[in-house]
Amino acid sequence: MMANTQKIKQTLMISIFEVFEKMFYVFLEPVGKTDWDRQSVASIQFTGPMNGRIRAFFSKGITDVMAQNMLNIDESEITEKLREDCLKESLNMICGNFLRNFDSSKVFDLSLPVCEPVSDENTGGPIESSEQNLLLDFTSGKGMLGIRCTISDIE
Amino acid sequence: MSFNVMIVDDSNAMRAVIKKIISMSGFKMDKCLNAGNGKEALDILAHEWVDVIISDINMPEMNGLELLAKLKQDDLYQEIPVILISTEGSDERMQKAFAGGAQGFIKKPFLPEELRKKLYEIIGVSNDGEYTEDKTNADDLDF
Secondary structure, eight states, X not given: OHHHHHHHHHHHHXXXXXXXXXXXXXXXXXXXXXXXXXOEEEEEEEESSEEEEEEEEEOHHHHHHHHXXXXXXXXXXXXXXXXXXXXXXXXXXXXXXXXHHHXXXXXXXXXXXXEEOOOHHHHOSSOOOOSSEEXXXXXXXXXXXXXXXXXXXXX | OOEEEEEEOSXXXXXXXXXXXXXXXXXXXXXXXXXXSXXXXXXXXXXXXXXXXXXXXXXXXXXXXXXXXXXXXXXXXXXXXXXXXXSOOOHHHHHHHHHXXXXXXXXXXXXXXXXXXXXHHHHOOOSSSOOOOOOOOGGGGOO
């Protein structure tokens, strides 16, 4: 189980880097800091040989940079809807990329990503990483990204 | 020679990115039609002709594979080349997509060059090879 958790963590990190570098031209650095101002939350679920959920937390700074870089627009042209769209799409790609990299021979079904209001329930304060609950935080220089991956059944 | 393209994706941002890549690749795009899912795509096709369809898979109402199946069942649409761009790139899904008649499958995240290369293979022509600066306008985003 421990080896599986390590593989999940490494694969997830690589997938996150790939998505942010290729689609948003944002370079991320892992950090140990878990206490920062989370402005937006997006969530996606997956089912298949492994079931789970990935939540992504974004600071305002990083969401603006993502939208600007992805779409080549000025900061003044960023709307809330556009920001939400970018966040959901980023999580969609992270999840799909992660599952494909984890095992491309298996078929997973992804839910449609949704934005959630930031609440104590989904931020939950300081969270301990465990075998079922991976917590990864990154800085980009422009803002912060947090990923919480919860795995519930692995075949 | 210019061509009409339809981009099918429930993400406005992704549609804008794909449109931008096509514009900057030297293709003469006459019309760029947008649909948020497979059903919308079929509704648009009822009164518009397109030369290529670029579609996501995971969408509400009608997904990309269902759209592909509908197109290939119809004598009028079955020859339209379809490129799927999706996060869902398992081996089995890709095989299913090609067996269903897709002419390309690009996995997200992707580099612009991947889409350009596939379009060159399918469309076969570009303009003089001149690239024009295309700063995406917020009006193009249909928000």
